[in-house]
Amino acid sequence: MKKAFWLAGATILALAQPALAGDTIKIGFVSTFSGPTAVIGNDMRNSFELALDHLGRKMGGKPVEVLYEDDGQKPDVGKQKTEKLIQSDKVDFIVGYIWSNVLLASLKTAVDSKTFLITSNAGPSQLAGELCSPYVFSTSWQNDQTPQAVGTYMNQKGVKSVFLIGPNYAAGKDMLAGVKSTFKGQVVGEEYTVWPSQLDFSAELTKAKNSKAESIFVFYPGAAGVQFLNQYAQAGLKGQIPLYTAFTIDELSLPLQKENAIGVPGAQQWVNDLPFPENKKFVEDYRKKYTGLRPTFYGAQSYDAANLINSAVVAVKGDTSKKDEMKAEMEKANFKSVRGPFKYGNNHIPIQNFYLQDVVKDADGQLSLKTVATIVKDDQDRFHDKCPMKK
């Protein structure tokens, strides 16, 4: 018995022994891998793994080790996992974060430890403004940017009034504020729903219908987007009050939304058909490696995150202790992004184009997303002035 105890103790010690610094590039990846939104986390992981395959699973000549951690879509869990990755696994980079509230909870741990954090989705306004950090980069966007583009598109269409519906958390508030900042018509109502537990939107749809608004704008990522479109169609609002969306229709929700998604416009900085060679390679190889699946913008951003990290590691020839040099390299955005070339603003948020996307039947007879037009070019988020970092 006693012997077994010693043995167990020795094993634990051996396991806890930190890997000798410098022999591998260690990356922590925090995303949602359980619960109803696990499909998003899986897509991010798939794309990140594909990027590593394309890089030969090496960066700057050193093998890459990725530790995936599940945040369960909960801010407190995300924070714990971030602490674990930084404090006990001592990762060189930490990537991922779907949810703005999870990222905001985890941010301080990463920044205080001067570990590079690459957010490959969440873009809370605070991060672009007062909470910006030299150690944090985004390969996505600031939350307000995409709905701002939708607002601009609604102006182009001559929409006079809108009713806004979104979830009551950090990103939901940013999204609705984003539309309001560009939409020139009247905002007749604004509703927030309990996130992520509320899945029935009957009360909100009834209010929108009775508000006599000319249009509805929603932000519902993941399965909630499927539920919203279902209920919107069942209430007979399709064809009555046009719907505009941000992050509500993507390649994961589309197979469930089906016909309900046709004719519902959205904006995005990446669409699967963008005509860049890197993008073609990404989309084709993804569909080859993961049969039956299609990459989403979540995946595209994670693919970019791997390449951004690679650019920094290559620049210092694998010596990840040279943080200032890595930071300077990443600020150049010196890699082939699948969304096409972009620049970083002073707050490390991309300055990039936003496209209008629509749902069409593709060559295989399957519903897919298609770029229709460029809504805004080289758009910079509206919080960068609040960030104390200067270029």
Add this chain to the structure above:
Amino acid sequence: MLVLVEQSLNGLQFGLLLFLLAAGLTLVFGIMDFVNLAHGSLYMMGAYFAATFVAWTNSFVLGILLALGATLLLGIALEFIALRHLYGRDHLDQVLATFGLILFFNDAVRLIWGPAGLSLPLPAWLTVPVQIVPGVFYPAYRLSIIVVALAVAALLYIVVMRTRIGMLIRAGASNREMIGALGINIKLLFTLVFGLGAALAGLAGLMQAPILTVQIGMGENILILAFVIIVIGGIGSIRGAFMAAIFVGMIDTLGRAFLPDLLRTVLSSAAASTAAPALSSMLIYLLMAIVLVVRPEGLFPAAKR
């Protein structure tokens, strides 16, 4: 005024759906003295069965009937294989075992149907809005949920109050040992009650499926509401579950519908729109707390033991 009618219908529909879930839970808890956390899993299974069978048979009605039967059988099998060994045990053991079942069902679903979830499309005749009073259109499907749930409630009332089986169920709720001593096959009765509860949960799940998506863990959030309802209504009381479910449905929906505007009269618009959803989801638990203080046995308790 018309908005109030429509929002009340929303509340009624949500409440009736909760009733279906709570009725099974309260029967099992009240009569068998068994805490079943896996009730939400049966709700989820009902939805998955429905999505599968509707896709197989290409008929909405046929698929749903098959799914209902399948959930009933699953409930009976579950009781027979696993749960009947736990009746004599402590409540904590039951909670642990049925919590394990939640994990089991979630992973079984992940293995069989994959992690992405399914959709259950409605036939065209259920997707059109119906005019109920001049000027008020209401989704046909939500209306049909109200009709089906009311019919089930009436049927349940007749079965429990007017039939021999119902008499045994009520007797079991008041004194289990005594009806066992009178020569009633209590084991069979329990299996039957559990199967009935499972079918009701499955019905709630499959009716909710076209409105929401069919996904892993869909029964977990709503199960909390079902427990709140049986506490408010009185454990073991079908009538209590019915009244409490409608209360909870109404409070939840009307709170969401009118609280933001009410709050906007006293708070700034931004603060009100943030506070309202939080506050309206709290109202239900507030009601439960008040009921527990004023009438700990619930509003409509079952007959005393």
